[in-house]
Amino acid sequence: MYYKGTQAECDAYNAFVTSGQNYSGTTTQWADPYEVDGFWYIIKNSNYLSEMEEVEAMPIVNEEL
């Protein structure tokens, strides 16, 4: 599942999850937000909820052959 929103909302969600996860070692953050067709998406962490729209998957990125 993914959350769909603005870049700022996705960045804030990433910061929210990251701050709660106590990462150490190599790991520094939860997820990278991706932009597809003007919308931003970030993968959902089921332990952290957001008011952003929830979607099953990101739209398929056009493949460069």
Add this chain to the structure above:
Amino acid sequence: MKLAANDVSAVKIGSTDVNKVYLGSNLVWEKAGLLLDDYPNASVAYSLRKLRTAYTGSAIKVRRSSDNTEQDIGFVGNELDTSSLLSFVGAGDGFVSKWYDQSGAGNDALQSTASNQPLIVSSGSVILNEGNTSISFDGVDDSLVFTQITLISVFALEDVLVSVGRGFLTNTSNSNVIGYGATSSVRRIRVNNINYEFSGLLGGNTVNSVINTGGNVSYYTNSLASSDNPRAIPSAMNFNSLMNRQGSLPISGFLNEIILYPSDQSSNRVAIENNINTHYTIY
């Protein structure tokens, strides 16, 4: 008693392994070394088995899902220490945050983003692909990234989904790829935005060998030469990541081992392929 060199797989005196046997001053048998002992000077070398006797580091760094703690996992003998791995991860999942470079160059493959880390333990069980411990990439966002190198020769054991224009060896900042072509029925090397297609084995556990001999590149799958060999590729083959082209075109599947050389390994190709196949039993 007659004993031919090919009959000898191990010699022990007491509990000590014998590495060389001489008849007078003639070396008549030598214990086979690890892959990088016999074929050294790789640019980078990632594997779940030990590749070099002198290597004293770990194989991987693993993050466990239960509390996000990370721990290095090394070897028992020359194999991944799966007992320590399972003991550390427990009943949850284990993700690879770092695949250590065994070449000596220190060019480890990293993933600092939790959701992009590939899996090695799932619900308390080590990931196995065709009987071999493997790293599993989800084809959604997983990848590992290393400092860019220019390769001349590469040997990789992969089992990735046949996916148009994607591959197991990739670059985050350009479309370079070694993997699959436009029709899903060919192997592909893409360099500098140009596609070079090769016939070859598709899908399943496959030992890939790609060798650049003075700008002429040959592709082998399970030691079988592509009928398209060689193809002239004038541009440098630069790569810096595994399993995710341009950071947004991932591929799902398994990796066990990938070794990149900055030199032409044509004369060692079959021996290196045999070393990989002997260990993993692929073909």
